[in-house]
Amino acid sequence: MNQDEQWLQEQKRVDYTIEKMKKEKQELLSKVKAVRGEAQEIRNTFWEDVTVNLDEPDDVVETSASVRQQAELLAERERSYGHMEENAKKLNRMIDSPYFARVDFHEADEPSEAIYIGISSYLDDEGEYLVYDWRAPISSIYYDGVPGPVSYRAPDGIREGVMDLKRQFLIRRGKIEALFDTGVSIGDEMLQEILGAHANTHMKNIVATIQKEQNQIIRDVKSNLLFVQGAAGSGKTSVALQRIAYLLYRYRDSLDSEQIVLFSPNQLFNHYVAKVLPELGENNMRQTTFLEYAQSRVGKTLKVESLLDQMEASLRAEKEEAGEMARIKGSLGFFRAIEAYAETLLKSGLLFRDIRFKGETIISKSDIAAMFYAYGESYSLPNRFQLVSKQLLKELERVAKEERKKPWVEEEIELLGQDAFLAAHQYAERKARKNRDDFSGSAYEKEFLARKIVNRRFSSIRKSIKQYRYFNAKAQYLDFLKQVPEFVQDAAGPLDAKTRAAFREGSLLFEDTVPYMYLLDLVTGRKTSSSIKYVFIDEIQDYTPIQLAYMRFLFPYSKFTMLGDLNQSIFGTTGYSPMKLAHEIFGEEKAQVVYLTKSYRSTSAITRFTKEILQDGEKIDWFERGGNLPVLSVTGSESESITKIVDYAKKLSKESHTVAIIGKSRKQCAQSYEKLHAQLELTFIEKEYSELPEGIILIPSYLAKGLEFDSVIVLDASADTYHDDSERTLLYTVGTRAMHHLILISNGPATTLLAGVPENLYVRE
Structure with missing residues (x-):
């Protein structure tokens, strides 16, 4: 066949595939409409179809079962039309461009089979694959192989065979605009077409142009730590998102998007990448920034300085002393110093606040300290906080009983509304009947109202005790900073002056954020999330050693993927290697470093120019x-x-x-x-x-x-x-x-x- 005939044949197959997809989409939408109508009908008649009888215990059980049965029926209908809607959306995404590649493959003496690859799988009415998902095991030969002998890892082991053809398509609005047969991983013609397009306000998926070295990153399932050092424009972030999509596909029965978290440089970037996974038919993973996490952890009492604020400060001429301070506080030695300081607190030294009410101390900080250290060193600090909080709540109840007798309570009773007095009267009647006492009604009413008033006024104190606010975290951190020279060799003197000033203004300096949180965690208990299975960190070169160590502490059971470019540190050369540091913190077992040296984003003229700005930078090639x-x-x-x-x-x-x-x-x-x-x-x-x-x-x-x-x-x-x-x-x-x-x-x-x-x-x- 000549090229024109091949083109015509391929266009016929595109037309056939799209026609099938359109037909299935219409059928799905009709079913969605019908099932959604059923669900709405169940909602409208929910209580009409439920037998409600609460007279006898058996009737209550029967009613509960009836409600549960109706609720399960509704949930099943909602799940059903939700699933059909998702399938219709997937087909809608594929109708314009059902696939982007074809490989012809055969094993041993078997006939060659044409395998078409797209963003998702699509089967015809007989269960035959018209399109294979780009993440399917066999699809890896498109990314890794060239025509000739190839192999891929299938669920049942390594499969070997021969690739007879490797063809790439550019299909837009159902028409083939370009068709290339290639002998390399991804042909230059296709990259030229795609890379020459205009930029968008959202990142594009790159599944059609994934390179061999990028595919290695995407499909890595063995590494506990995967470190990607990539030149600017080498596709690091795109590869990370495709990797997330691959993991969700590979482990679809045991992994969902809520178990993956991406730490990105800022929220603007989060908006930029937000459409990549939905385009591939997957839900977005959790996306956050380190600042967001820190602010949620610290709470409203302190405003955490952002990396951007620190960047602004560092771009002003005030960075000599501040830079040295940040270097010490961001070091791994400082992380260890916090651990050593926390150990000393097992014996003594924890700082507490008085618990006060109406301007008076009701439980003194010295009494709290005595309670705390009454427990021996065999009790961890977090365990002691739990036990002390229980004691404090009991003591608060004793104080509350005393408080009910005080004059201020009677004064507030006089100001209560009619509803409160009615509730008090009803309570008094019940109490009188129970005690067979017809003469103490007013006393019971007063008791009820006094308890109500004091409980309401004490509710915030109870909440603060449960949240350990009687622990003076800021004073404790300042105490640690004063003692730092005992734990860190190159700390020339106290490091608390700027921090103290920031605390007075209600803010937490960027360089103090991790040490403050880590000390809080060691003392009051680690706030980790064991449900997170994969952690992705982008722009790793802007993370300090202490941040990386804290990440390992926060997610002790997770697998990490770190992406960065040592040439793009916004604070210049940091004096340490994030890769070497990551190995030190995470261990070298099952750790993998992958280099992406080729830049695809810019024209070769721009890449050549920007490369020369660097001195002794990482190796950079260009497309x-x-x-x-x-x-x-x-x-x-x-x-x-x-x-x-x-x-x-x-x-x-x-x-x-x-x-x-x-x-x-x-x-x-x-x-x-x-x-x-x-x-x-x-x-x-x-x-x-x-x-x-x-x-x-x-x-x-x-x-x-x-x-x-x-x-x-x-x-x-x-x-x-x-x-x-x-x-x-x-x-x-x-x-x-x-x-x-x-x-x-x-x-x-x-x-x-x-x-x-x-x-x-x-x-x-």
């Missing part, structure tokens, strides 16, 4: 995709810079869906926003809880992490803005957000960080 050289435009004034930015933004927006003007900091962006806004229609993304719009945006560097844009304009690449060698990785990160066009505007002389970039790799204006 050969044509495009214009980056432009460095040096201006003589701020107004000239603004004019250049406006001109470029207007020009690029005509050929780009997304144009990002990226500033170094939020402050720098805010200063430029008014001038730009007067001449451009643009959106200022200054908070991480934003959604990413199309068009022209203005965004600080650290919020742009992990995102990609058709065109990037660096707001100011001058020597005044990027002057420190530690900012190389930050400038590199900004430049690597660009897919097709990169423009650097410099207000005054350009940063010396570009001095090592060969002049033939960019255009200078």
